[in-house]
Amino acid sequence: MEAEQKSPKTRGYTLGPFQFRHGLALAPMAGNTNLAYRRLCRRFGAELTTTEMVSSRALHYNDEKSLSYLERGDDERPVAAQIFGNEPEVLASAARRVEERGFHLLDLNVGCPVPKITGCGGGSALLREPKLAAECVAAMCAEVRIPVTVKIRAGWDDENKNAPEFAAAVAAAGAQAVTVHGRTREQRYTGRADLELIRRVAAAVEIPVIGNGDIIDVASAQRMAETGVSGIAIGRGALGRPWLFTQIIAAFEGRQVPPDPEPAERAALLLELGEGVCALYGEGRGMRIMRRLSADFFHGVPGAPALRAACNSLTELSDLRSLASRIADQAGTARDERDRGGSRPS
């Protein structure tokens, strides 16, 4: 008898009171993963969502703008807040603020490659200071009861890919899970995520490891799952494509993968997102955010370049409504032509 072919899948994991069946997370992305977008991804199956990174110093000093990034919906459970910094006492104080605001998990950013952050010793600069990083994690864990997790990169550069040892150091200091983006700081977002290294991290520590980098479809999610990770975090691949979570879950569960939604459904999702973003930030700021977020919704939609160009001039919710109906109309025209066998009237 032939052996049953099983689809590769993640192991799932538990953090505090939370069980993650497949461990599918939306990776934090500054400027993109606001509460409205996180809600959309959650509806399509994301089990864990995270705020964009917030400065621990700013939280420590109660900076209003930074506190505004720590928005959380009561329907969002579990949700993590992500903070960055490199001073144990300041991080502990920020951790307390996060816990007071009702977040279920707290994540330390050890991945950000931006010089403004690394220049002050935060983000991926901590990869070069595993001892200090462990002190930071220990101080945060001592201050709060919610689980503390850490998001790291493969290492600082090609010569210093220390993710397995680094993960072991923060686990020993109390971190309960680690997410690994398989690129070095030097790579920023170029090249490919190193899956072999992620496999080594998963083998090196007892705590759950969440694999991250270049997951854009079912096949890439399965390749990541094969490294032995407990969960996966999806960043850019989920921008404009929140339904990717549903597709990956179906594949992990051995069910037929649903197709991408029709353009009319995407248009409805885009509008829903725009309304959510405006409800959070007001129409002016909301539409500025939507100029960036909208463009991602047109992959494979007929007339995408013109639609993307129209995103740049979004100023009011009514502009987004007309954009959404243009998507639906163009899709309808394309479908009619297809149904007529692609022939055009002569």
Ligand SMILES: Cc1cc2nc3c(=O)[nH]c(=O)nc-3n(C[C@H](O)[C@H](O)[C@H](O)COP(=O)(O)O)c2cc1C
């Ligand atoms: C625009 C943008 C903003 C990001 N902001 C954050 C952030 O605030 N915190 C963080 O840990 N990672 C951040 N990242 C990194 C992503 O979480 C993720 O690790 C990276 O994009 C690789 O995963 P992907 O290939 O699935 O996108 C950001 C990435 C992008 C593209």
